[in-house]
Amino acid sequence: xxxxxxxERISRALTRIAHEILEHNxxxxxxxxxxxxxxxxxxxxxxxxDLRKISGEDISVGAxxxxxYRDDIMGASAGIKPxxxxxxxxxxxxxxxxxxxxxxxxxxxxxRAALDALTDFGRPKSIQLVALVDRGHRELPIKADxxxxxxxxxxxxxxxxxxxxxxxxxxxxxxxxx
Amino acid sequence: xxxxxxxxxxxxxTALRHKHLLGIADLSAEEIVLILDTAEAMKxxxxxxxxxxxxxxxxxxxxxxxxxxxxTRTSFEIAEKRLSADTLNVAIASSSVVKGETLVDxxxxxxxxxxxxxxxxxxxxxxxxxxxxxCKAAIVNAGDGMHEHPTQALLDAFTIRxxxxxxxxxxxxxxxxxxxxRVLRSNVLxxxxxxxxxxxxxxxxxxxxxxxxxxxxxxxxxxEAVEGADVIMxxxxxxERMQGGYFPSLREYFTTFGMTEARVKRAKPDAIxxxxxxxxxxxxIASEVADGSASVILDQVANGxxxxxxxLYLLAGGTDDETVA
Numbered sequence: 001x002x003x004x005x006x007x008e009r010i011s012r013a014l015t016r017i018a019h020e021i022l023e024h025n026x027x028x029x030x031x032x033x034x035x036x037x038x039x040x041x042x043x044x045x046x047x048x049x050d051l052r053k054i055s056g057e058d059i060s061v062g063a064x065x066x067x068x069y070r071d072d073i074m075g076a077s078a079g080i081k082p083x084x085x086x087x088x089x090x091x092x093x094x095x096x097x098x099x100x101x102x103x104x105x106x107x108x109x110x111x112r113a114a115l116d117a118l119t120d121f122g123r124p125k126s127i128q129l130v131a132l133v134d135r136g137h138r139e140l141p142i143k144a145d146x147x148x149x150x151x152x153x154x155x156x157x158x159x160x161x162x163x164x165x166x167x168x169x170x171x172x173x174x175x176x177x178x
Numbered sequence: 179x180x181x182x183x184x185x186x187x188x189x190x191x192t193a194l195r196h197k198h199l200l201g202i203a204d205l206s207a208e209e210i211v212l213i214l215d216t217a218e219a220m221k222x223x224x225x226x227x228x229x230x231x232x233x234x235x236x237x238x239x240x241x242x243x244x245x246x247x248x249x250t251r252t253s254f255e256i257a258e259k260r261l262s263a264d265t266l267n268v269a270i271a272s273s274s275v276v277k278g279e280t281l282v283d284x285x286x287x288x289x290x291x292x293x294x295x296x297x298x299x300x301x302x303x304x305x306x307x308x309x310x311x312x313c314k315a316a317i318v319n320a321g322d323g324m325h326e327h328p329t330q331a332l333l334d335a336f337t338i339r340x341x342x343x344x345x346x347x348x349x350x351x352x353x354x355x356x357x358x359x360r361v362l363r364s365n366v367l368x369x370x371x372x373x374x375x376x377x378x379x380x381x382x383x384x385x386x387x388x389x390x391x392x393x394x395x396x397x398x399x400x401x402e403a404v405e406g407a408d409v410i411m412x413x414x415x416x417x418e419r420m421q422g423g424y425f426p427s428l429r430e431y432f433t434t435f436g437m438t439e440a441r442v443k444r445a446k447p448d449a450i451x452x453x454x455x456x457x458x459x460x461x462x463i464a465s466e467v468a469d470g471s472a473s474v475i476l477d478q479v480a481n482g483x484x485x486x487x488x489x490l491y492l493l494a495g496g497t498d499d500e501t502v503a
Binding site: 085 | 228
């Protein structure tokens with residue numbers, strides 16, 4: 001069970017991403033972060049903390065639940081339905097630059113659902129994408145603007161992101177499936 | 179708003195064990211909590227500018243109502259539409275039932291058009307169980323005879339939990355026509371499963387036999403029922419069923435059992451007043467109480483949509499031949 005990122009590497013990657021967001025957008029005016037539940041939310045919070053430290057400006061963070069927009073739950077067996085949680089975006093996204101934050105970018109289907117969910121709340125000026133881990137195997141034309149680490153994988157493997165806030169530990173683990 | 183405040187571990191249960199929602203009797207406490215938690219997320223959808231999510235796109239839901247209903251039917255219809263289901267309403271007055279078609283024949287014909295779900299209200303207890311045995315579609319009980327009205331009990335529980343933060347240990351007084359009430363049965367089953375202390379109160383003629391066996395305290399003194407209560411839940415005096423001479427007059431009923439401000443004062447200062455509607459002002463409840471600051475009657479209606487969205491979402495999906503547990 002190889003650890004592909006430890007706490008320090010995760011922290012450095014997120015700080016680098018914060019710098020890249022600042023550089024790419026030439027500042028933070030009119031920019032907000034939205035984390036995709038569940039693990040995108042604490043990652044978005046940490047990037048926001050880094051952005052505050054670097055720029056001194058405050059930045060708003062929202063949480064997006066995409067369950068009701070997924071394309072794979074209604075055909076599946078009734079036993080594996082994911083829990084629906086609240087979407088909490090305490091600001092208007094109209095005309096803002098929204099940085100969507102997720103833990104793992106894989107097929108791109110989660111991101112597709114997140115884009116649909118987000119655009120139901122308004123019309124952002126632009127949407128950018130952060131992924132802590134990009135593991136490849138895209139099934140849709142979606143690409144991340146900011147990547148913590150590219151991890152080459154096979155489809156048989158799975159990538160587990162564990163975060164202090166939810167799992168008590170910061171690490172990214174690559175698991176092979178037998 | 180603190181978006182980081184999340185529950186740390188994923189809860190063990192994320193789906194219902196049954197394909198249909200026929201009554202609270204079939205649900206475990208854990209399943210009830212799952213429905214209430216899901217309803218909280220659904221309530222957020224109702225606060226958006228665009229109150230619609232694509233979850234049930236392409237699914238057909240038939241609202242089959244053999245009894246008059248405004249609240250429940252519109253509530254189900256709005257819930258279905260907010261989940262993007264295709265909905266259609268079959269009302270008894272315009273259906274073949276008036277030409278003598280039986281419930282089973284009506285259902286089989288609707289079934290032939292492959293709906294995903296049928297929401298059924300019927301005057302006979304057990305009508306939903308009957309359809310669940312012959313239909314592939316998931317059956318949602320919207321009230322069957324004097325048996326159950328599960329979504330009403332779920333929205334009542336949701337409203338209580340929203341106001342009080344919990345159900346366990348609360349004293350809940352249910353006052354009114356216990357004999358004819360499916361709302362009572364569903365509520366008693368649900369509230370006792372979640373650990374509330376339930377008191378029921380009615381004239382002796384309107385107390386069904388076997389009430390004590392349901393784990394509730396029974397009294398004919400309304401003052402005793404509401405004393406120190408956290409929640410006062412009124413039930414409608416079903417005027418259409420009052421031909422049996424259960425009490426001398428509506429006026430006497432109001433004098434003895436009606437919820438007046440004086441009686442509400444015996445409950446806790448922060449007690450809430452509930453009623454499943456439609457209310458009879460001046461019969462079971464005084465207008466000042468129904469419209470007062472402690473009344474959550476309209477919150478119940480609003481929460482009904484979120485709770486029904488949760489039920490529809492949790493019952494949708496799965497393959498047709500899947501008979502779970």
